[in-house]
Amino acid sequence: MNIRMDNAQRLGEVIEASTTDFTAQCFELFQSPPLGSLVKTIDESAELFGIVCHATTASLETGRRPIARGKDETNDEAIYQSNPQLLQLLRSEFSVLVVGHKKNEKLYYYLPPKPARIHSFVYLSSTDEMKEFSQSFDFLNVLLNSHLLIPTEELVAAALRQISQVFEDPYSFLVTAGKELAILLGGDFNQIKTIMGKLKQ
Amino acid sequence: MNQENEKQTLGIVVSGSLNKGIDIRLDSSACVEDMAVGRYVTVEGNKRRFFGMITDISLGVIDQRLTLMPPDISDPFMAEVITGTGTYGTLHVLPTLTIGGDVTSLIDGPQPVKTVPSHFSLVNLATQEDVELVFGKEDEKRFYIGTPLDMETRICLNLPELVKRSNGIFGKSGTGKTFLTRMLLIGMLQKSAAVNLVFDMHSEYGWEGGSEGGHKVKALKQLFPSKVAVFTLDEESSRRRKVSTDCIVKIGYDEISPEDMALLHQTLNLTEPAIEAVYQLFRRFGKKWLQSILEMKDSDETSDLLKELNIHESTYQNLRRGLATISRLPFLVPNSPDSPVQRILGYLDQGINVVLEFGRYTDITAYILVANLLTRRIHNQYRERMEKAIGENIAPPHPLVITIEEAHRFLNPGVASQTIFGTIAREMRKYNVTLLVIDQRPSGIDSEVMSQMGTKIICLLDNERDIDSVLAGASGRNELKSVLSRLESKQQSLILGHAVPMPVVVRTREYGSAESYKGFASAGEADIKKQAEKDIEELWY
Ligand SMILES: Nc1ncnc2c1ncn2[C@@H]1O[C@H](COP(=O)(O)OP(=O)(O)OP(=O)(O)O)[C@@H](O)[C@H]1O
Ligand SMILES: [Mg+2]
Numbered sequence: 001m002n003i004r005m006d007n008a009q010r011l012g013e014v015i016e017a018s019t020t021d022f023t024a025q026c027f028e029l030f031q032s033p034p035l036g037s038l039v040k041t042i043d044e045s046a047e048l049f050g051i052v053c054h055a056t057t058a059s060l061e062t063g064r065r066p067i068a069r070g071k072d073e074t075n076d077e078a079i080y081q082s083n084p085q086l087l088q089l090l091r092s093e094f095s096v097l098v099v100g101h102k103k104n105e106k107l108y109y110y111l112p113p114k115p116a117r118i119h120s121f122v123y124l125s126s127t128d129e130m131k132e133f134s135q136s137f138d139f140l141n142v143l144l145n146s147h148l149l150i151p152t153e154e155l156v157a158a159a160l161r162q163i164s165q166v167f168e169d170p171y172s173f174l175v176t177a178g179k180e181l182a183i184l185l186g187g188d189f190n191q192i193k194t195i196m197g198k199l200k201q
Numbered sequence: 202m203n204q205e206n207e208k209q210t211l212g213i214v215v216s217g218s219l220n221k222g223i224d225i226r227l228d229s230s231a232c233v234e235d236m237a238v239g240r241y242v243t244v245e246g247n248k249r250r251f252f253g254m255i256t257d258i259s260l261g262v263i264d265q266r267l268t269l270m271p272p273d274i275s276d277p278f279m280a281e282v283i284t285g286t287g288t289y290g291t292l293h294v295l296p297t298l299t300i301g302g303d304v305t306s307l308i309d310g311p312q313p314v315k316t317v318p319s320h321f322s323l324v325n326l327a328t329q330e331d332v333e334l335v336f337g338k339e340d341e342k343r344f345y346i347g348t349p350l351d352m353e354t355r356i357c358l359n360l361p362e363l364v365k366r367s368n369g370i371f372g373k374s375g376t377g378k379t380f381l382t383r384m385l386l387i388g389m390l391q392k393s394a395a396v397n398l399v400f401d402m403h404s405e406y407g408w409e410g411g412s413e414g415g416h417k418v419k420a421l422k423q424l425f426p427s428k429v430a431v432f433t434l435d436e437e438s439s440r441r442r443k444v445s446t447d448c449i450v451k452i453g454y455d456e457i458s459p460e461d462m463a464l465l466h467q468t469l470n471l472t473e474p475a476i477e478a479v480y481q482l483f484r485r486f487g488k489k490w491l492q493s494i495l496e497m498k499d500s501d502e503t504s505d506l507l508k509e510l511n512i513h514e515s516t517y518q519n520l521r522r523g524l525a526t527i528s529r530l531p532f533l534v535p536n537s538p539d540s541p542v543q544r545i546l547g548y549l550d551q552g553i554n555v556v557l558e559f560g561r562y563t564d565i566t567a568y569i570l571v572a573n574l575l576t577r578r579i580h581n582q583y584r585e586r587m588e589k590a591i592g593e594n595i596a597p598p599h600p601l602v603i604t605i606e607e608a609h610r611f612l613n614p615g616v617a618s619q620t621i622f623g624t625i626a627r628e629m630r631k632y633n634v635t636l637l638v639i640d641q642r643p644s645g646i647d648s649e650v651m652s653q654m655g656t657k658i659i660c661l662l663d664n665e666r667d668i669d670s671v672l673a674g675a676s677g678r679n680e681l682k683s684v685l686s687r688l689e690s691k692q693q694s695l696i697l698g699h700a701v702p703m704p705v706v707v708r709t710r711e712y713g714s715a716e717s718y719k720g721f722a723s724a725g726e727a728d729i730k731k732q733a734e735k736d737i738e739e740l741w742y
Contacts, residue, residue: 171278178282179229189264189287193272196279 008123012094014041017115022050023095024122029087030057032094035150036158038125038133039096043117046103049125049133050096051159053148057092066090096122097146097155099139109138127166134163134173137180144184153191156181157198174199209326211236211292214244214318222256222295222680223317225324229285233258239350239684239706241327241335242294246318249299252311252327252335254704256680257293294324295677297703300334311335311702329354335702344388345720346381346696347707356696356707358385360393363656363700364602367626367636371643371671372660375413377692378639379405380712381658382604385637386421387721390428390554395600397554397637398545398579400572402563402606407431407556408444418713421556424721430548432541434532434571435560448544450557452574453537454495455488457527461574464611464620468566469523474516481510492535494521495528530567542578549579552599565610572605577621579603584632600633608638609645617647626650644670656698661688675704 011033012024022041026032032055033039040049059066066089070079080086101112125133133139143156160177164170178199182192211231217223223244227233236258244251262268267287274280296318298311311334332354339345343357370378370385383406389395399406408431409417422429422445430447433439439446459479462469466476479490485506486493497503507517527533548555557575559568583598590597605611605622617623625634627650638654640646644666652674662668668685672678675697681704685695688706697704711717 175278175281178278179286182282182286186263189267189270189272192282192287193279196282200278 008126011039011122011124014116014118014120014122015093017118019098019111019115021053021095021097022048022116023093026092026094029090029092032057032092033124034158034162036155036160036162038130038159038163039122040125040129041096041116041120041122043114043120045114046101046112048098048112048116049100049102049107049139050098051139051143051155052094053097053146053155054150055092055094057090060089060091097143097148099142100133107133107136109136109142130163130166134177137177137184140177140181140184153194153198157195160199208328211242211324211326214320214322214324215291217294217317219296219314219317222253222293222677225292225294226261227285227290227292229289231290233260233290236290236292237350238687241332241349241352242292243300243325243327243331244294244296244318245323245325247322249318250301251296251314251318251322252298252300252331252703253294253296254680254684254706255292256295256677256683259291259293260288261291262288292324293680295680297677298335300331332356336705342392344385344392345710346384346388347694347709350693350706350708356701356705358388358656358696358700360388360700364389364393364395364600364635365630366655366699367638367650367653368656368658368698368700369608369638369640369643369646369651369654369671370658370660371640371662371667372694373662373690374641376660376690377694377709378641378660379403379410380412380418380692381660381694381709382406382637382639383410383418383420384710384712385658386554386604387424389602390421390425391721393600395602395635396549396552397556397602397604398549398576399554399556399604400568400575400606401556401558401604402568404438404442404444404558404560406604407558408439408442412713416713419718421554424718425554428552429554429556431556431558432545433558433560434562434567435558438560439558444558446558447548448541450541450544450571451532451534451537452541452571454491454528454533454535456537456540456542456574456578457491457533457570458574458577459483459490460577460619461570462523464569464573464616465523465527465566467615468569468610469526470519471523472516472519474513475520475523478510478512478516478520481512485510491524491528494524526566527570530562530570532562532567532571542575542582545575546579546582549599549601565607568607569610573611573620573622576603576625580621580625580632580634583634587632597633600630600635602635602637604637604639606639608636608640609642612638612646612650614647617650623647623650626653643667646670648673654698656696656700659685659695659697660693661685661690677704 012026014022015025016023033052035052037052039052040047070076073079098111100109144152146152164173167173181195185191212225212227215224215226238255240255242253272279272283296314299314300311336356337343339355339357342359342361344360345355346358347356349356370381372378386397389397401407406420408422409420412418422431431444432448432450433446434450436449462479463476482494483490545555586598611620611622625636651670657671659671668682672681675681684706692709694709695706
């Protein structure tokens with residue numbers, strides 16, 4: 001099944017998974033997808049879709065933290081040139097909030113029966129997939145109800161900004177999404193206002 | 202706006218009651234500012250389709266905080282997101298009919314509503330077909346009177362139904378009553394079995410009338426020469442206006458009876474005792490009473506008579522002054538060789554409509570006197586003939602519609618119970634006579650008479666009491682009130698009553714252009730068509 005995915009941009013590999021989210025390690029250091037990106041991973045039963053909700057770059061060995069090395073260097077890039085081993089000691093990871101799945105060509109905007117499989121690849125969704133996925137705004141509900149390190153308003157806005165870019169008319173997409181949010185959030189006008197403020201590009 | 206026949210969805214039903222109407226939450230795609238009171242909508246209930254009219258439009262917010270801290274709508278993005286979600290429009294709709302959906306309305310046409318649509322039923326702007334389904338198509342009975350607001354569909358009145366009862370046309374001055382009446386007369390002439398007798402105070406129905414634009418508009422006789430006779434009280438005025446008249450009306454003193462004086466007591470400033478005196482003198486002199494009083498000299502003979510009849514000197518003077526005013530009317534003559542009543546009846550019997558022009562005698566005294574006097578006699582004749590027709594099983598006379606202006610002068614609570622017009626209005630069409638009353642001040646008309654009106658055509662009214670009086674007894678009165686007060690000041694009217702299945706606001710059909718005259722020519726009236734075509738040509742070449 002991987003043959004099918006050759007053209008898609010491979011981002012990394014799942015290294016930790018639960019029903020609601022998974023974490024992937026990037027193949028290239030610092031190459032995690034932008035916050036709010038729609039990504040997917042595939043296992044034998046379904047395609048899992050998720051929104052990138054967090055990313056980190058840290059030492060490979062937990063407990064060991066990098067130390068500052070640039071005191072005598074002219075610029076920060078030079079640190080890596082002087083210490084090429086550093087690239088082997090660090091790793092970038094990103095976390096993904098699962099918002100839906102696709103089974104037998106049909107999209108479901110709720111959690112899949114099983115979490116992502118460890119070591120399965122994570123891909124950036126294609127333009128078509130993003131358009132198809134955002135035909136319903138049901139995923140916004142999952143984002144709004146998440147308990148994450150980042151404020152949910154940030155995540156919602158980031159996701160909508162990312163998806164809007166694949167549309168010819170991002171503005172009208174955002175207006176439709178905004179209306180949906182206004183309905184979802186009922187009377188909480190302040191929260192709507194916060195998100196709206198972050199949607200402008 | 203969408204394509205003509207495509208349904209335009211407005212929103213969904215969210216609450217309401219049969220009495221007060223239903224509330225509809227507007228879709229965020231529909232703009233409140235595009236809505237208009239008086240427009241028609243259909244509601245797609247589960248089992249039935251409902252037909253109704255928008256009677257109010259309002260604004261709502263989901264969160265009251267929005268009204269306290271309004272969002273920054275100078276930001277178009279914010280404004281667009283908030284409309285229809287945080288803020289929304291609501292329509293208030295009065296459902297009046299069910300169209301289709303259940304068996305009876307499929308077979309018998311639109312039925313009055315007996316329930317409301319269920320929650321969240323879809324609401325659409327009514328299409329041309331829906332409106333046609335409700336108001337019917339133009340045919341040999343239905344007469345096209347105007348179009349609904351924002352639509353091209355023709356609203357039609359069922360004229361045979363209309364003339365079965367007395368009807369009224371109301372509105373402030375200059376709102377289009379005369380134009381409407383002219384059209385309605387044409388309609389009756391073409392599509393109902395009735396004949397008309399018009400008391401034409403301002404001489405605008407017979408031959409031609411004026412319009413505010415300054416140009417002349419054709420009236421009945423020019424359009425339907427073979428079906429209309431013009432009578433005049435003022436030969437000179439008619440001749441000056443080049444009206445081809447059929448009869449010059451002279452009324453003999455002996456045709457005036459004490460009842461006529463009673464009706465005139467206000468306009469002639471007659472006191473109660475003076476009216477009383479008229480009756481006494483009538484008993485004394487019979488039909489010659491008026492002539493006799495006018496000929497009385499200030500002699501001992503006269504004072505003896507007054508004493509004998511117990512008439513006070515001041516009462517007598519008051520009466521003399523009043524009668525002198527009447528005797529100055531040139532169309533009144535001591536002896537008239539022929540009877541105008543018989544002449545009018547002669548035409549009516551042939552199915553020819555009669556318009557009586559008043560010429561220069563637009564004074565209300567003359568109008569009340571003549572209209573009352575002729576109507577009473579004609580009604581008497583009709584009553585006799587109807588009774589005979591029933592008794593001997595022969596054909597009754599043609600149904601007659603009598604048109605009067607300034608109707609409150611004849612039908613105010615003080616006199617309605619005594620005058621012939623009050624009688625006709627109350628007895629419905631028992632004797633085949635009904636009224637078409639035209640008035641600027643409907644509140645002056647007796648409420649009982651008002652409640653007997655079959656169909657009311659109401660142009661803009663702004664006096665609260667007038668509005669209350671025309672809408673008294675109508676269901677959905679408050680809603681209609683708000684519709685009525687928002688009519689445009691010309692050529693728009695609210696029609697309610699028997700001739701329409703539900704209250705309807707129309708932009709009145711245009712009248713006065715060559716094109717409009719052509720529209721009145723039905724298949725049989727080839728000459729109007731030809732004349733209209735000629736007129737149109739003359740306009741262009
Ligand atoms: N259906 C119509 N077609 C064309 N013009 C109209 C129509 N209705 C009204 N108007 C215009 O409005 C003007 C006033 O109408 P009209 O003379 O009928 O008023 P009215 O209600 O009879 O007034 P009043 O009470 O003073 O007699 C007309 O002169 C004409 O210009
Ligand atoms: Mg008039």
